Amino acid sequence: MDPCPFVRVLVGNLSLKLPSSSRPSPAASAGGVHPSAAPCFCKIRLNKLPYQTSSLPLLPDPTTTTSSSSSQNLTLAAVFHLSPSDLHKLSTSSIFSSKSQIKIAIYTGRRGSTCGVSSGKLLGKVVVPVDLAGTEARPAVHHNGWAPVGKKAAGAASLHLTVRSEPDPRFVFEFSGEPECSPQVFQVQGGRKQPVFTCKFSCRNSSSGDLHLRSRSLPLESSISRGWLSSLGSDQERPIKERKGWSVTVHDLSGSPVALASMVTPFVASPGTDRVSRSNPGAWLVLRPGDGTWKPWARLEAWRERGAGSADGLGYRFSLLPEATMTSSSGISLAESTLSTARGGKFTIDLTGNNAAAQRMGNSPGCSPRGSGELFGFGAWPFSNSRGFVMSSTVEGEGKCSRPVVEVGVQQVGCTEDAAAFVALAAAIDLSMDACKLLSHKLRKELWQQLEGSGRGLFA
Structure with a gap:
């Protein structure tokens, strides 16, 4: 298309x-x-x-x-x-x-x-x-x-x-549902929609308090059910101190995994508070397949900014990883901003007129791998054209159904894996709105997708 x-x-x-x-x-x-x-x-x-x-x-x-x-x-x-x-x-x-x-x-x-x-x-x-x-x-x-x-x-x-x-031509992708609900992802062109990816959400710590995950589009549990559960005094009803182990795997239509967003640093409340602070953010790693394993491509950090009254914000920092490393210190920061937790907004990477990032980046971080084929046939490795619009993704506020719409600049997409990496990134920033919700607020277990068989390989 x-x-x-x-x-x-x-x-x-x-x-x-x-x-x-x-x-x-x-x-x-x-x-x-x-x-x-x-x-x-x-x-x-x-x-x-x-x-x-x-x-x-x-x-x-x-x-x-x-x-x-x-x-x-x-x-x-x-x-x-x-x-x-x-x-x-x-x-x-x-x-x-x-x-x-x-x-x-x-x-x-x-x-x-x-x-x-x-x-x-x-x-x-x-x-x-x-x-x-x-x-x-x-x-x-x-x-x-x-x-x-x-x-x-x-x-x-x-x-x-x-x-x-x-x-400034762009590819547009639309999630059919919330990322935590393992939706399909469609490419949109005019009035036409064509499925190109599927997402699989998972959480790796079924024995922890993370069973209280909540989809932002679902209502809270009734006070009666909460009171009945708390009377049992179960460990699962104790306040959650961290949110961890979330991941979204993006598959192409053949079922092959082509991108992965994995929560590598837990979202933990600062001492004496119930919020994830800027000084200790949670983090996602966006990975791409290569040589039979996952290779780090970018890092996304997120935290909760304190605002006036209830007007908090979701702070984020996005860094590209030119080297195969998981450390944020070696990454190149390309975007840092805040989204309203009430109204949501747009996560954007736009290097228009920004030569500083281009000078720091130098050459592109390697050749674009060839996996599931040249689906789109444009451009080269993401950010090889280091000026201009890169991507954006819509993010809804807390309590609202979020179906991200992702725009990616044509020059950033050379193969299926390139587009999938941005889709995984969009899922990560959307899920960060849940991960940065006040830790005293429980998340509903309807969102929980329990893995069966923890011994699966990376490309299962």
């Missing part, structure tokens, strides 16, 4: 030129009004997509004229990802609806807000029309040069910017 035609719109090469009367004085800067070397910032928006904020360099001399920077060497300020549905809406819009636009609101002063009021003072706005017709097939430069700020005539402030769009 073909990939889905995503498009990304990049905005960069920003520079602000102010007339002398509008420039902040050194005294004002020293007084704390403009505390940074770049005393201006801007909010960038494409149509109704969320704003992105960026610092805005100020030219040192208003009489200076600079040539337009190359649109190919973009100093990135914002990037917007457009899905096939976004592109369809734009192509079917009526002649009376507004066209696509990049809107940039420019502010002087410090960022942030005080008592809900923005600290910056609005200087003006710049609007750049963007014609996205056909951009899923070819790159385009929509603007590269200066634009006036606001509606004033000559002598007003002006902004230099580059707006570029380029194709």
Whole structure:
């Protein structure tokens, strides 16, 4: 099946030129009004997509004229990802609806807000029309040069910017159910779905308190049943001190295992608390098959961030392992962020405009193994193209049914095992929402998948 035609719109090469009367004085800067070397910032928006904020360099001399920077060497300020549905809406819009636009609101002063009021003072706005017709097939430069700020005539402030769009095709995968329920995984293209993988969830410690695993989509046990069970005083009703031994094996349609996400560091509460802390996170290892065994490919650490009231977050750190090692110290950190435990969000690895990771990575970590065949026929070893979008996966919050939707950049997929590794990673981050649930909260045993026969081999 073909990939889905995503498009990304990049905005960069920003520079602000102010007339002398509008420039902040050194005294004002020293007084704390403009505390940074770049005393201006801007909010960038494409149509109704969320704003992105960026610092805005100020030219040192208003009489200076600079040539337009190359649109190919973009100093990135914002990037917007457009899905096939976004592109369809734009192509079917009526002649009376507004066209696509990049809107940039420019502010002087410090960022942030005080008592809900923005600290910056609005200087003006710049609007750049963007014609996205056909951009899923070819790159385009929509603007590269200066634009006036606001509606004033000559002598007003002006902004230099580059707006570029380029194709960003991605493979899209969708779980048919929660990862802990051993679902199928479909590849999605338009309105078509084709099964490509199956997942097998397992837990290796049937004798521990982990029998209280709970699917986020299932209701809690009734208070009556909990009270009856606790009256028995069984060991299984004692508070759980750790969650460990979870794994998800991804199989291709022939039944061969092509990726594995295994919990290698238990999720343990910090002393005196019931939460997994950042200082002692749990960890998953994502492995790929090779030479008759599993070889480490990446490591995912997760913990619970404390928020205001009940607004906790799921913190995570993703590292690529160039060498066959399980230690996080030798890995290359590619993503670190927080997801809301209440609302969920999107786990994302996006190296657009990020050269630091590319410099650290050097060469790709070996040749892509050939296992179950060139199913997709694109790209090479994951992260060999170390710039641009890599992958994303949806994650639902606690108490919600989670069926992850995974997007993977075409350049990251060269064979079945490549795609399967990202599917396993998506299952791991989704299950981390359960693993990082407060340890005082029990997890339902309906999710438990007890292994029969602990003596199975790696590729059973």
